[in-house]
Every structure is written in structure tokens, then in C-alpha cells.
Amino acid sequence: MSAQPKTFSELISGDQPVLVDFFATWCGPCKMMQPILEDTARQVGDKVKIIKVDVDRNPYAASAYQVRGVPTLILFQNGKPLWRQSGVVPANQLVKVIEDNLSQKV
Template identity: 70%
Template structure:
């Protein structure tokens, strides 16, 4: 995380934060990369998207019961409000983020 903020500081922001729990050796995780880029381009500043390597951050993975990768969790004010494991299409991620933004507006 280049911002220098801790994981808890990032997910506790007012803005929704989509976290991709992934592993470098995971094929489906690699498939998520262009999907996340497309999602980020479409939602812009409405949400932040970060990636957490479960092998380098086992405590974060354990805290949120991440059993398989990729697992995507959307946080709002530090609380998980949506989660899904496996490859999720960009249109679904965009819908989830837009719905969360609308609910908190």
C-alpha cells in the first residue's frame, strides 16, 4: 500500500473501499486485475480499490475469514457491507459500489 496508511485507516474512510484479497500464485486472482482496473476507471473517486496479498498479510486475511482467493470485500466506515469469493465481473462490482454510494448519500 503505497499511501503509507494502515489497512484499518484505509477501510475506515468515508469512501467505500473494495478490497481484493489475492495471492500471486492464484490464476483467478490474475484474471481479476483487468476487471479491477475497469471497475476503478468506471467508479472513479466514488470508491477506493486496494489489493491485499494474503501470503504477505495473513492477519488481515484471518480477521475477515478469507478462506479462498480471490475474495472481494466492500468496506464502508470500516465494516464489511458486501463480500464475494471468486472472479466477479466488472459490471457487478460497479453495481455494488454504486448501490453502496447511493445508500450512504
């Protein structure tokens, strides 16, 4: 028997930081984020989980965090947003944001 897929709130509620990319399949800048996120994932390893949320398929999650434009990136830890930004964000900036937020953890 396979495990039930986790809900969005379960995914972002853990101690491990989660970077969420709210995107849409029809969005050009969202497509530009895919290789950036892959590069970021390679640089940060397993320090952060990176997930993508399609706003058209998951309107509740997008609405709950007032996502008005895509792509919107939000870094969560323990269910709380630590950082957010809309638009394309370069990998080096994402890595810095992640490391800055991890270093604040005591």
C-alpha cells in the same frame, strides 16, 4: 520526510468506500481480476478506492475477515464490510454493487 504507510484498518476506516481484493500471486483467478478491477476503477472513478491485499504477505488482514479463498472481494466503508464475494466477479457486477451501496448512503 515521507508519510507512514497506512495500516489496513486505517485504509478501510474512512468515509470513502474501499473495495479490497484479497489475492495471492500464485492464484490464476486472482490474475483474471486485475483487468476487471482496472475496468471497474475507470467506471467508478474516485467514488471508491480499490486496494489489493496479498494474503500471503498480510495473513493478519486475511484472517481478521475470515478470507478462506482467493480472490475474495470485500467492500468496506467506515471500517464495516458492506458486501463480500469470493471468486471472479465481472466489472459490471462490481460497478452495480458499488453504486447500490453508495446509493444507500443518506
